[in-house]
Amino acid sequence: MIADAKFAKEIIQAGGKSLKKCYQCATCGVVCPQSPDENPFPRKEMIWAQWGAKERLLSDADVWLCHQCNDCSDYCPRGAKPGEVLAAIRAKVVEHYTFPSFLSKILRRPAGILVYFAIPIIFTALYLAIFTPEIPEGEIVLGKFIPHVHVELAGFAVGAWVLLVAAISAYRFWVAINSQVSKVYEYEVKEGGEIKVVKSSARFLEYLFWSIIDILKHSKFQQCNKAKYRFYAHFMIFWGFIVLGIATLGDIVYLYVLGYHELALPITDPVKILGNLGALILLVGSAWAIVARFSDQRIGYGTYFDWLFLATIFAVGVSGVIIEVLRYSGSVLAYYAYLAHLIIVFTLLAYAPYTKFAHLLYRALAYVWAKSVGRELKS
Numbered sequence: 001m002i003a004d005a006k007f008a009k010e011i012i013q014a015g016g017k018s019l020k021k022c023y024q025c026a027t028c029g030v031v032c033p034q035s036p037d038e039n040p041f042p043r044k045e046m047i048w049a050q051w052g053a054k055e056r057l058l059s060d061a062d063v064w065l066c067h068q069c070n071d072c073s074d075y076c077p078r079g080a081k082p083g084e085v086l087a088a089i090r091a092k093v094v095e096h097y098t099f100p101s102f103l104s105k106i107l108r109r110p111a112g113i114l115v116y117f118a119i120p121i122i123f124t125a126l127y128l129a130i131f132t133p134e135i136p137e138g139e140i141v142l143g144k145f146i147p148h149v150h151v152e153l154a155g156f157a158v159g160a161w162v163l164l165v166a167a168i169s170a171y172r173f174w175v176a177i178n179s180q181v182s183k184v185y186e187y188e189v190k191e192g193g194e195i196k197v198v199k200s201s202a203r204f205l206e207y208l209f210w211s212i213i214d215i216l217k218h219s220k221f222q223q224c225n226k227a228k229y230r231f232y233a234h235f236m237i238f239w240g241f242i243v244l245g246i247a248t249l250g251d252i253v254y255l256y257v258l259g260y261h262e263l264a265l266p267i268t269d270p271v272k273i274l275g276n277l278g279a280l281i282l283l284v285g286s287a288w289a290i291v292a293r294f295s296d297q298r299i300g301y302g303t304y305f306d307w308l309f310l311a312t313i314f315a316v317g318v319s320g321v322i323i324e325v326l327r328y329s330g331s332v333l334a335y336y337a338y339l340a341h342l343i344i345v346f347t348l349l350a351y352a353p354y355t356k357f358a359h360l361l362y363r364a365l366a367y368v369w370a371k372s373v374g375r376e377l378k379s
């Protein structure tokens, strides 16, 4: 194991400010509801973080089995806040594996906010200069201002980019965490004195299926004891996205299967109801998470990495509601709100592999890995 003082400092800067306080009492590993009895976490991660054991931490799937409930931080006699240290390590993992890493480094620093907004604003300015859309008169119909096909083509381009980046990042992370099996968990894969061959790739799809079910149900997150409200807020944000995704599919069916020319749907339309429901769930969930950050000192205020993601989700929900209100009240400001909404949605989706959104990908792979090496905690 190679110690790297610079990496320890980076973890501190990323939010693990109290990691040096740990004196290895192991209380955290005992109280953690996610930690297996054999080779538990987060005690070992705390000492690795103090040493700056970069290679080991970046390839440690255990940090992704943590849901930051902070039960461990509650019980830590030294106030070392292991929950926050693990969150900081996860932020470093995202920065390390996401392709291209320079973009990851830029976007996750406060100064990167300029780049964060500059890219979609430049795209929007170019679009407006090329297509010169005019504000239509009469009833507010967003598709008359910016045709839906243009939005969908942009969506496909962003989707292709995100898939490419996610595939490269996932491959790098998967190779790294599997390289640790023999080093750290070797004794765990012994059966009858023999080293059990871990055929993770052979059963990958099966493990992936069950990991997705776990994520949909949030069954691991539910095992956390103290911060139940974090579970509910997270659950609402997650399902808010899914409901919105289904509503978007409904819009596509209307346009390209049922032959609708516009999506100026009445508020009683089932797809519109679904869309509004998704936005409401997302808004309540993100508002709840924001309030919790302020009101619960156990989890701390969080880092820029946390806030950027929360603020973006909240802004997506708020701008969506503003469009709705302006549209039904007949105000042309709805068109300007629509442009702002598209810019915010771009930042949420196009940067997903670089922001906290990426934890969905890394956590899913860590779940698959845990199942593949028999490290999954049985509830």
Ligand code: SF4
Binding pocket: 021, 022, 023, 024, 025, 026, 027, 028, 029, 042, 043, 046, 072, 075, 076, 077, 078, 079, 080, 081, 082
């Ligand atoms: S983080 Fe706290 S509870 Fe965990 S080993 Fe260190 S001192 Fe003990």
Ligand code: SF4
Binding pocket: 031, 032, 033, 034, 035, 041, 042, 065, 066, 067, 068, 069, 070, 071, 072, 073, 082, 083, 086, 224
């Ligand atoms: S924050 Fe919760 S899940 Fe994470 S290590 Fe601590 S007790 Fe375990």
